[in-house]
Amino acid sequence: MALRTLCATFSVGLVNGVSRRLGRGSGTVAGGRVGLKIHAGLVGQLCEGKSVALVSGTNGKTTTTALLTAAMSTGGKVVASNFTGSNMPAGHAAALAARRRAPIAVLETDEGYLGGTIKEAKPDVIILLNLSRDQLDRMSEVRMLAQRWSEALSRSSATVVANADDPLVVMAARDAGKVVWVAGGLVWKDDATGCPLCQGPIVFGENNSWRCVECSFARPTPSWSLNEDKVVSPDGTVGLTLRLPGAFNRSNALMAMAGAHVLGVGLQEAADALASVSDVAGRFHQSEKDGIVTRMMLAKNPAGWVALLDLVATNPAPLVIGINARTADGADPSWLFDVPFSLLSGRTVIATGDRWRDLSVRLRYAEVPHFVEGDLGHALVRAQQEADESVDFIGNYTCFQDALKATP
Amino acid sequence: MTLRIVCVYPDLLGTYGDSGNAEVLLRRAAWRGIDATLTMSRSESPLPEGDLYCLGGGEDGPQVLAAQRLLDDGMLATAVHQGAQVFAVCAGFQIVGESFPDAGGAIHPGVGLLDVRTTKGSGRRAVGEVLVEVAPKESGGLGLPTLTGFENHAGVTELFGQAQPLGNVSKGIGNGAGERIEGAHAGNVIGTYLHGPVLARNPSLADELLCRALKLEVLSDLDDTREMLLRDERLQQVSALTR
Ligand SMILES: [Zn+2]
Numbered sequence: 001m002a003l004r005t006l007c008a009t010f011s012v013g014l015v016n017g018v019s020r021r022l023g024r025g026s027g028t029v030a031g032g033r034v035g036l037k038i039h040a041g042l043v044g045q046l047c048e049g050k051s052v053a054l055v056s057g058t059n060g061k062t063t064t065t066a067l068l069t070a071a072m073s074t075g076g077k078v079v080a081s082n083f084t085g086s087n088m089p090a091g092h093a094a095a096l097a098a099r100r101r102a103p104i105a106v107l108e109t110d111e112g113y114l115g116g117t118i119k120e121a122k123p124d125v126i127i128l129l130n131l132s133r134d135q136l137d138r139m140s141e142v143r144m145l146a147q148r149w150s151e152a153l154s155r156s157s158a159t160v161v162a163n164a165d166d167p168l169v170v171m172a173a174r175d176a177g178k179v180v181w182v183a184g185g186l187v188w189k190d191d192a193t194g195c196p197l198c199q200g201p202i203v204f205g206e207n208n209s210w211r212c213v214e215c216s217f218a219r220p221t222p223s224w225s226l227n228e229d230k231v232v233s234p235d236g237t238v239g240l241t242l243r244l245p246g247a248f249n250r251s252n253a254l255m256a257m258a259g260a261h262v263l264g265v266g267l268q269e270a271a272d273a274l275a276s277v278s279d280v281a282g283r284f285h286q287s288e289k290d291g292i293v294t295r296m297m298l299a300k301n302p303a304g305w306v307a308l309l310d311l312v313a314t315n316p317a318p319l320v321i322g323i324n325a326r327t328a329d330g331a332d333p334s335w336l337f338d339v340p341f342s343l344l345s346g347r348t349v350i351a352t353g354d355r356w357r358d359l360s361v362r363l364r365y366a367e368v369p370h371f372v373e374g375d376l377g378h379a380l381v382r383a384q385q386e387a388d389e390s391v392d393f394i395g396n397y398t399c400f401q402d403a404l405k406a407t408p
Numbered sequence: 409m410t411l412r413i414v415c416v417y418p419d420l421l422g423t424y425g426d427s428g429n430a431e432v433l434l435r436r437a438a439w440r441g442i443d444a445t446l447t448m449s450r451s452e453s454p455l456p457e458g459d460l461y462c463l464g465g466g467e468d469g470p471q472v473l474a475a476q477r478l479l480d481d482g483m484l485a486t487a488v489h490q491g492a493q494v495f496a497v498c499a500g501f502q503i504v505g506e507s508f509p510d511a512g513g514a515i516h517p518g519v520g521l522l523d524v525r526t527t528k529g530s531g532r533r534a535v536g537e538v539l540v541e542v543a544p545k546e547s548g549g550l551g552l553p554t555l556t557g558f559e560n561h562a563g564v565t566e567l568f569g570q571a572q573p574l575g576n577v578s579k580g581i582g583n584g585a586g587e588r589i590e591g592a593h594a595g596n597v598i599g600t601y602l603h604g605p606v607l608a609r610n611p612s613l614a615d616e617l618l619c620r621a622l623k624l625e626v627l628s629d630l631d632d633t634r635e636m637l638l639r640d641e642r643l644q645q646v647s648a649l650t651r
Contacts, residue, residue: 136424136560141467144511193419199473201419201452213452331536332558334603337428357638361608364634365428365435 008039009046012097032090035097043089044120046096047105050080051263052121054158056109056149057129057169058142059304060252061087063244064129065108066280067256071270072263078102085281088113092121104263111145115152126153127161127259129184129252131168132191133338134301135330142191146172161258163251164222165208171196171217182258183208183225185251187310188303190338224258226250231257231271238267243278248307282404293390294380294407300329300396302338308394313343317390318383322353322376322399329397333358341366348386352379353399377406411437411444411621414458416484416500417451420474424560426464426497428605432614433460440628442618455483460493460621463500465560465603468511471499478503478519488521493621494597497606501591501599502526502563509563522597523569529584533562537646538580538602540590548572550593552612556642557602565601570594579646596620609642611635 016031035042055065062085069081080099082091087108096105109117131142149172153160162173163184173179186192195202200214211218223234231240231254242253253274260270279285285296299305312319325333333355341363349370351359356374363370373379383391395403415430430446437444447456451474461484466474478484488494494504502508505524507515513528538559543549559580566585567573574591582590582601591600600606607614611632618627
């Protein structure tokens with residue numbers, strides 16, 4: 001290892017240690033930033049000689065990264081991964097520096113940073129989950145993002161594991177050298193109704209098929225798919241039992257299985273590893289206090305919400321919804337009007353978070369009666385008082401982090 | 409009379425929760441006991457006859473397609489000439505004007521219902537909270553309280569002919585063509601860059617549109633406590649911004 005890399009790597013550890021002792025967050029990003037200042041090519045250097053997988057997309061990145069990490073860890077292998085969700089270069093540098101000798105790295109990668117990270121990390125596998133509207137004040141519009149992915153992938157020698165059900169992902173991956181198409185599902189179709197090649201209408205048919213009415217752009221035939229509780233792969237079929245709830249997590253697991261397969265993990269081995277994952281960075285975490293179970297869920301954009309509504313709409317338990325609009329959330333909560341909240345009518349709903357007023361107005365027009373409670377802690381307590389057995393909490397990014405701290 | 413609200417091409421023009429504007433109009437009519445319908449009119453179908461059309465924001469490619477379809481379809485212009493009202497946001501605002509640019513800067517014809525033309529801005533994209541002081545009725549304005557919203561656009565829009573600005577920008581960028589003005593209106597057409605959805609954040613603007621479409625001077629009051637809480641908070645927060 002070159003002296004500069006060594007020095008930069010050492011600094012990452014030092015800063016992270018100090019920042020953890022000072023109680024400033026989990027100390028992953030601060031150290032990474034210092035390391036990158038000393039050596040801008042640190043991520044590339046630390047990836048050298050490793051098998052590297054990148055995971056990107058609008059929703060499911062953190063979960064898929066955790067599932068793939070579990071699959072790659074079988075047999076006691078050490079995997080470097082940014083499991084806390086710090087998915088930009090500083091987070092990558094910190095995760096890699098913390099496990100310098102790991103033979104494998106699985107890195108969750110912010111959609112906007114994918115091109116740069118591909119160039120630096122020279123990955124073996126890139127998993128592309130989906131693309132939909134998210135934080136439009138910070139991110140590019142989704143078509144622009146798909147175009148930038150496409151350019152970055154055409155210059156990479158990685159195998160791309162791509163969701164064949166998402167037209168924007170297919171547009172991005174179609175010119176890559178090696179592609180494994182996976183039937184990864186698509187719950188939110190509003191960003192995929194126009195052909196990304198010719199702007200013609202895209203029609204969705206049975207069994208997730210889709211095609212453009214005006215040009216030849218259509219769903220590629222996937223080689224990986226789900227058949228009830230089984231994963232169907234080119235190497236055969238294997239049962240899949242997950243502890244994580246919801247159809248969207250089964251899709252994440254399928255993408256992770258295909259990625260692990262590219263890196264040489266056996267089907268059964270991977271399925272067993274995935275079955276052991278129960279809680280990803282606090283998501284789907286359940287805690288109990290005074291006999292009331294609180295379920296923690298994260299939804300930060302319309303697609304994430306639509307996936308979760310499936311899971312929670314009919315649950316009778318009180319539901320606390322927390323919305324912030326801090327830097328990591330995006331400053332514009334207008335996306336709340338893209339969420340079909342009317343499905344919640346009949347539930348006891350409590351609106352909270354920094355932007356509870358925006359949420360409350362949104363719920364009014366969806367005709368969902370609700371309470372408002374600006375203070376997150378009070379909102380959770382109030383829900384627990386109203387509950388018979390359990391409480392659901394759904395927050396966007398920073399509100400979810402705050403709620404995790406507020407629950408035992 | 410049934411008030412027919414039409415949300416125009418939600419598949420092409422609905423990037424920033426803008427179809428919420430049509431939902432707000434529908435509810436505010438229904439809560440007052442006014443018979444109203446909302447049609448989400450997708451781009452593959454002919455645009456239906458309506459009394460109040462809402463257009464939202466969209467990305468560059470879909471925007472070009474939406475303008476072309478509206479021109480081919482012809483219904484929007486016909487309806488406006490027969491007295492229908494149009495409320496257009498962001499890409500929709502540009503489309504109802506004379507012309508607008510695509511991602512590469514090439515100019516495309518708009519529907520020509522409002523005397524505005526949009527060109528590609530040379531500076532940074534205008535992104536952030538906006539406050540607009542609306543001109544009083546005496547001077548040809550809409551005479552509404554301060555508008556609040558969130559803008560996110562690269563285009564620069566200039567007014568000509570009959571078009572009057574919606575108001576003066578006190579925070580944010582607005583139309584971006586030199587003068588600190590936002591949006592435009594003339595006759596039956598109102599256009600703005602404000603998302604939010606802007607009608608949820610500014611119920612007085614929603615009611616102005618309903619009055620125009622229903623040809624009424626006033627509407628009965630609604631309990632807008634929640635909207636007022638949001639408005640007050642936004643006005644206070646955004647006034648304090650240094651932008
Ligand atoms: Zn096409």
